[in-house]
Structure formats: C-alpha cells, structure tokens
Amino acid sequence: MGVTIKDIAKTAGVSYSTVSKALRDSPLVKEPTKERIIQIAKQLGYQPNAAARSLVSKKSHTIGVVWPTIERVTHSALITGLNKQLEELSYTTLISINEMEFAINTFNRYQVDAIVAFDERNSKEPANSTVPIVTYGIADDTSLFPTVDVNRKQAIRSAVEYLTSIGHKKINYIGDLLQEDRLQEEKVNGFKQAIHEFDLDPYYSRIVSVTDLEQYDGYQAAKKLLNDPERPTALISGSHDLTKGILRAVYENGLSIPDDLSIISYDNIPATENFDIPLSTVGVPLQLITEKLAEVLMAVINEEEIDHSIYLEPELKITESCQSINGG
Amino acid sequence: MGVTIKDIAKTAGVSYSTVSKALRDSPLVKEPTKERIIQIAKQLGYQPNAAARSLVSKKSHTIGVVWPTIERVTHSALITGLNKQLEELSYTTLISINEMEFAINTFNRYQVDAIVAFDERNSKEPANSTVPIVTYGIADDTSLFPTVDVNRKQAIRSAVEYLTSIGHKKINYIGDLLQEDRLQEEKVNGFKQAIHEFDLDPYYSRIVSVTDLEQYDGYQAAKKLLNDPERPTALISGSHDLTKGILRAVYENGLSIPDDLSIISYDNIPATENFDIPLSTVGVPLQLITEKLAEVLMAVINEEEIDHSIYLEPELKITESCQSINGG
DNA sequence: TTGAAAGCGCTACCAG
DNA sequence: CTGGTAGCGCTTTCAA
Numbered sequence: 001m002g003v004t005i006k007d008i009a010k011t012a013g014v015s016y017s018t019v020s021k022a023l024r025d026s027p028l029v030k031e032p033t034k035e036r037i038i039q040i041a042k043q044l045g046y047q048p049n050a051a052a053r054s055l056v057s058k059k060s061h062t063i064g065v066v067w068p069t070i071e072r073v074t075h076s077a078l079i080t081g082l083n084k085q086l087e088e089l090s091y092t093t094l095i096s097i098n099e100m101e102f103a104i105n106t107f108n109r110y111q112v113d114a115i116v117a118f119d120e121r122n123s124k125e126p127a128n129s130t131v132p133i134v135t136y137g138i139a140d141d142t143s144l145f146p147t148v149d150v151n152r153k154q155a156i157r158s159a160v161e162y163l164t165s166i167g168h169k170k171i172n173y174i175g176d177l178l179q180e181d182r183l184q185e186e187k188v189n190g191f192k193q194a195i196h197e198f199d200l201d202p203y204y205s206r207i208v209s210v211t212d213l214e215q216y217d218g219y220q221a222a223k224k225l226l227n228d229p230e231r232p233t234a235l236i237s238g239s240h241d242l243t244k245g246i247l248r249a250v251y252e253n254g255l256s257i258p259d260d261l262s263i264i265s266y267d268n269i270p271a272t273e274n275f276d277i278p279l280s281t282v283g284v285p286l287q288l289i290t291e292k293l294a295e296v297l298m299a300v301i302n303e304e305e306i307d308h309s310i311y312l313e314p315e316l317k318i319t320e321s322c323q324s325i326n327g328g
Numbered sequence: 329m330g331v332t333i334k335d336i337a338k339t340a341g342v343s344y345s346t347v348s349k350a351l352r353d354s355p356l357v358k359e360p361t362k363e364r365i366i367q368i369a370k371q372l373g374y375q376p377n378a379a380a381r382s383l384v385s386k387k388s389h390t391i392g393v394v395w396p397t398i399e400r401v402t403h404s405a406l407i408t409g410l411n412k413q414l415e416e417l418s419y420t421t422l423i424s425i426n427e428m429e430f431a432i433n434t435f436n437r438y439q440v441d442a443i444v445a446f447d448e449r450n451s452k453e454p455a456n457s458t459v460p461i462v463t464y465g466i467a468d469d470t471s472l473f474p475t476v477d478v479n480r481k482q483a484i485r486s487a488v489e490y491l492t493s494i495g496h497k498k499i500n501y502i503g504d505l506l507q508e509d510r511l512q513e514e515k516v517n518g519f520k521q522a523i524h525e526f527d528l529d530p531y532y533s534r535i536v537s538v539t540d541l542e543q544y545d546g547y548q549a550a551k552k553l554l555n556d557p558e559r560p561t562a563l564i565s566g567s568h569d570l571t572k573g574i575l576r577a578v579y580e581n582g583l584s585i586p587d588d589l590s591i592i593s594y595d596n597i598p599a600t601e602n603f604d605i606p607l608s609t610v611g612v613p614l615q616l617i618t619e620k621l622a623e624v625l626m627a628v629i630n631e632e633e634i635d636h637s638i639y640l641e642p643e644l645k646i647t648e649s650c651q652s653i654n655g656g
Numbered sequence: 657t658t659g660a661a662a663g664c665g666c667t668a669c670c671a672g
Numbered sequence: 673c674t675g676g677t678a679g680c681g682c683t684t685t686c687a688a
Contacts (some may be wrong), residue, residue: 002436002458004665015675020667030673045456050437051379051388052665056680060379070408076398083425092434095423097411106420108330109378110438128373130330216544216573245544332681343659348683358657380681384664 003044012040023048054111063297064107064131065095066117074183074213074239075118077269078136081290082116089294104129114297117145132300136293138182146300148293148310150268150284152183155314156190159236159264159282160198162316167325168234168262170204174221174246175238175266177209184213187238187266204230213238218245226253226261233325234262240269247275258323264316278319284312331372340368351376382439391625392435392459393423394445402511402541402567403446405597406464409618410444417622432457442625445473460628464621466510474628476621476638478596478612480511483642484518487564487592487610488526490644495653496562496590498532502549502574503566503594505537512541515566515594532558541566546573554581554589561653562590568597575603586651592644606647612640 005023009016014033022029022037023046029037054060063086065079083093094112096103100119104127107115115133127133133145156173163171173191176184188207195205208225210217218237225231226249237243243265250257257263257277267281268289292310299306333351337344342361350357350365351374357365382388391414393407411421422440424431428447432455435443443461455461461473484501491499501519504512516535523533536553538545546565553559554577565571571593578585585591585605595609596617620638627634 006665016665017667017669017676018674020665021674024667028673033673047433047436047456047458049383049439049665051383051439052680053437053667054680055377055379055383055665055682056667058680070404071401073399073401076404080398080425087426093424093426094434094438095425096421097408097423098415098421105375106422108375109381110422111377111379128375130375214542214544216542216547219544219547334681344681345660345683346658348681349658352683356657361657377681380664381683382664383666383681384683386664 003041003046004049005046008037008041008044008046011044012037058111060111060113061090062092062094062110062112064103064110064112064115065093066100066103066107066115066119067095067097068099068103068119070097072118077286078289079118081286082293085290085294086297089298091297101127104131104133107131113301116293116297134293134296134300136289138186143309146296146306146308146310148289148296148312150289150312151314152186152266153190153193155266155282155284156187156236157194157197158314158316159266160191160194160200162318163234163236163262163264163322164198164200166262166322168232169200169325170230170232171200171234171236172206172208172225172232173236173238174208174210174218174225174242176211176213176217177207178211184238191236204232206232210238210242213242215241215245215248218242219249220245222246222249223253226250226255232261234264234322237263237265240265240267243267243279244273251276257321262322264318264322277321280316280318280321282316283314285315288312330377331369331374332377333374336365336369336372336374339372340365386439388439388441389418390420390422390438390440392431392438392440392443393421394428394431394435394443394447395423395425396427396431396447398425400446405614406617407446409614410621413618413622414625417626419625429455432459432461435459441629444621444625462621462624462628464617466514471637474624474634474636474638476617476624476640478617478640479642480514480594481518481521483594483610483612484515484564485522485525486642486644487594488519488522488528490646491562491564491590491592491650492526492528494590494650496560497528497653498558498560499528499562499564500534500536500553500560501564501566502536502538502546502553502570504539504541504545505535506539512566519564532560534560538566538570541570543569543573543576546570547577548573550574550577551580554578554583560589562592562650565591565593568593568595571595571607572601579604585649590650592646592650605649608644608646608649610644611642613643616640 005016005019009019019037022034086093096106108129108131112131115131117135135145135147175187177188208221210221237246264280264282266283268283268286296306333344333347337347347365350362414421424434436457436459443459445463463473463475503515505516536549538549565574592608592610594611596611596614624634
C-alpha cells in the first residue's frame, strides 16, 4: 500500500481531516498550512485512494466507455476526442472492450458516474445498471438509453440532392454494405432514398460495395468503376480513407476532378490532408459529436432533463471538387 | 445507489456478514442458506461495490492497460487477446488511453492489481507507482519495469538468413521506417544487420519505405518495385496487411509466386486468409505474446521472481511461397 | 454455522 | 481555522 492522508498528517503534525481538506483545496484551511500539506503530499508521492474516496462521496469523476468493437477504427478517433473532451471537464475516462453486459457490470461495480456505450448491436435488453448510460449509435425511439447520433442518412441524401441540383444524373455511392454495421447501413439507405426522391435511374446510379472502409478498398473499387464506359459523373464516398484511395485511382486513370468526375466525401474529421483539390464533404465534425456526448453525459450525471435522442445534422461543404454537369 | 449486502441480509433474515460470506462462496455458510442468499442477491440485482471491496481486501482483480497510441491497429489485436486471456484468469481489464503518467496515476488511484503499458516511447522517467508495472515494447536492460517483447530484429534477420541459404542475393524489405516507432525500427535494424552479416550487395538488397503498414501501402510499394528491371528475387514484408497489398500487386503484374518472387511475411496472427499460396511467415504468434504477458502480470501480482526482460523468439515457417533461386 | 465488530482510506459534519 | 468522529460497503477476524 502507498501513502495515506494519515501518513501526511503525521509528518505535517496536523490531524488527518485537515489534510483531507487541504488536499481538496478547501477554504477551511489556512493558506500556509494548506501549502505545507500539499508540499508534503507531493514529496511522499501521495495518490488519493479512489476506492475510499468514491465509497464515501458516491462520485468517482470517472466515465466508463464500453467499446466492444475495438477494431472499428472510426470509433478510435471518436473516443480519443471524447477522452480529451472529458479531461477538460476533469473527468477521467476508463475503457472496457468486453461485451456490453459484462462491461456495464464492471463499471457499476466501479461506481463510475456515467457510462457511454459504443455498440453497433444496439441491444434491446434492459441492462441492469444503477449508473446512467448514454449510447452512441443508431438513434431510434425504442432505444433504452439517451442516444447521440449522426444523421448519416440525411448526409448522403443531401449529397445526392446537391449533385442532382447541379445536373448530375449518374451518381454512384461507394461504401460498405456487407458488414453488419448499422452506421454504414444508414448511409446506404440515405442513398437509396435519394435515388427515389430525385428520380435517378438506378441503372446509372449505383451502389458500389466495398468490404472495408480503407484506402485500399476505395482504390480498388474506383479502379474498376472508372474503367467502365458507363462511368458515373459524380461519386459519393462513404469514408475519408475510402476517398483517398478513390482519388489515387482517378489520377492513375488520367481523369481529372471535377472535369471528369465530381466527388463528395462523407467525412467527420477536419481536413488535414492536402489533396490536389479541396474536397467537398458532408458530415458532422468529430468535435461536435464528442462535445454533444460530453454534454449529454454531464446532463445525465446531474440528472438534468435531456432529449432522449439527439440526432446531429450533417453539414454539406462544397468546394471545387464538384462541378455542374454542363461544365459550369 | 444500488443494492448492498445489508439489503440482502434484511430480506434474507440473516446478518450481513453471513451474506458477505455466502456471496464469496465461503465454506463457512450452510449450503441452503448460501443458495437462498445468492438467489435473493440475483433477484435484487445486486452488484458488489468494487470500491468497498478493494478498500478492505487490497485486491481489485483488475489489470489496467495503458494504451496512449490507440490508433496503432497492431496493438488493438494484442489487447483484445490479452483481455480474453485475463478474463480466463478472472481478471477484469480496464483501459486508459491517456498519456503514460496520467494513466498510471489513474490506475494507482483505482488500486488495480497491476498495470501493463503499451508505449512506444518507453519512457525512462521513474513512474511513481505503487502498483507493479509491466511493459510491452522494446526490451532493453535499462528499462525500468519488467518487459515482454518480441525479437523483431531476429525475426527479419532469420528471414534474410533463410533466403540467402537458398541462393537469393536480391532481397528487399518492405516496411515502415518513417514513423517514430521503435517496433518497426527494430525490424529495419534486423534487415540492415543481416545485409551485413550475409554479405549482400546493398545496391540490390534494399529497404523499401512505406508510410503505414496497411494493405494499400504494400500495394503501392510493390507496384513500383516490380516494375523495376532490377527487381528483387525475394521480398520480406513488414506486416500482414502490407503483404496482402503486395500479393495483389504481384498478381496484377502477371508475376507468380514463388517462380518470379519468393515472399516471407512478418506476421503474428494465425493464418486465416486463404491466399493462393500458403504464405511463409516469421514472427511470434499473438497468443504466445498475450500468454506471456498474462504470465508476467500474474507473477508481479504474486510477487514472484521473474526475468526482467522476456524476449520472445520468432519462428520461421516456410511454405511454398519460397523457392530456391536456382529453380529448385 | 452464524453474528458482532473492527477497520480499510477517505469525506463531511460538528465541536471547539 | 483545526481536530474529532461517524460512516460509506465490504471483508475478515473472533465470539457465540
């Protein structure tokens, strides 16, 4: 065992309740005493015992993140952002990669203040949790917990809407529809719906399926697509990485953007890369999502009223990577 | 707050110390009483309070994983494996993606039983930790904590050794040497050393640098390489994903393995994919690593003696993807 | 076989 | 401003 407040009290020659107060920066302790105590604590390498603390205070200032699908790279950026966000609110983040129920139990035992679950499977079973839970994923009215989500359907739909508005009739969507990933599914649904809504010919406006959302997949898919004489005039890409591969394929084929092809990429990270041409994107910035998640977490901790489902609406940012089909 | 053992005691009509014993499956409680108590606990949805428990028992049965470089995909597989491994030993895994020192502090406060740190930066600062720490990464004699690691240098060296033994003189290594990643660096060092040791001509036996270890990077690198008239007769790939891309490029170029090119891939995952040809690999299986890590963790928890640095030696598995340079 | 009681390290309250 | 003390939920003696 390590140093306790009693040890500090002894060497400081004060009572241990005074130490407790000093360490919590209570105004009930004289400034010099406080400083001396803090000094000694530092010297002794004191680490407050979270168990003891949360046992009495019923607060751990810790958020549990349930993340069973650790392989999903998308979420790793999100969780990194959330971690930072929560750090600023002086909350500590702890992650469990166990399956939903086990992880929730663990966090309950540890008395975290709130849990945020990233789970595509969006379970309908009533988790036995004393700790409030917030989920990230497909928000719907039947979900058991407050949910934060991105309107991916609308994102893709509005991309199609814009492209048709500038004259495109052959619009393809490159994305993942093989995995059981409701997040990807929603994007595909948005595309399908838009096809219908904007009366596009399904023969020309297709969904190109890739098995993953990485650069390589985009490259291969685009390679195939662009050799087709019936190739589209506009492309919507399901992810940023996918887009990188697509662009590569476009240039290798000697085509140019936007003259031969307009591109809009689904995206949620701030543009860091320098593409040859600034990329048109649609999506909700990662920071907005993590901010909202943090906000909802704080709300459930403080037992404030919140909307059950928060659906963040995507923004469409159009740059020179899109061109009117008439050449304008 | 949730249900406590006192609540259970009340409805069961026994003292709460009996409940505590029953729940811990102590032989000091009569079987029927025990069963009744367990039954009631389940009904009430009892979750033991980890804080209270670890406060008195000084054991949390939890391992803290420090993983600041969450983006490193390699480690995610390793951590998944370790998590499973530890689960079998009935230990719970909690992950922190904060930077080393902060994470170690957090886990100290939480009184985890041991910490395992995945940190490429392999800090030399003496972490102020009461909890024992084990690191995974470049093992060297100066490291502050017990370390488990893979002899990556030897892995690549032995691949070169084998290839030269069957007559290859033009051997290339495709890998990452741009990132500040000591793990990758070691592989490159192994290659450099082998060039020297086996007296290969550096003009023909080169290191091909990629910026990441993914399929796409392997594809691009190989594409360029294979068009070179001075192309190598054998290739060593720095990662499994890289290899997938390389193979793709090989086939696209109309070359065949092993007739035109022998390949050995650095690897640590059990072959799940069906390549056209079984792949020669060198490396330490992931499971061996996680087993060893778990073993060392248990050792430090029980204060047993252990080697300070455990260097796992890679195995070379040769299949038809390698061929003698004389065509044998 | 069960119960009573001490105490883990800490916070929060009350008395001085 | 400082010290004493109760008690958070639990495990672990020790007594009954």
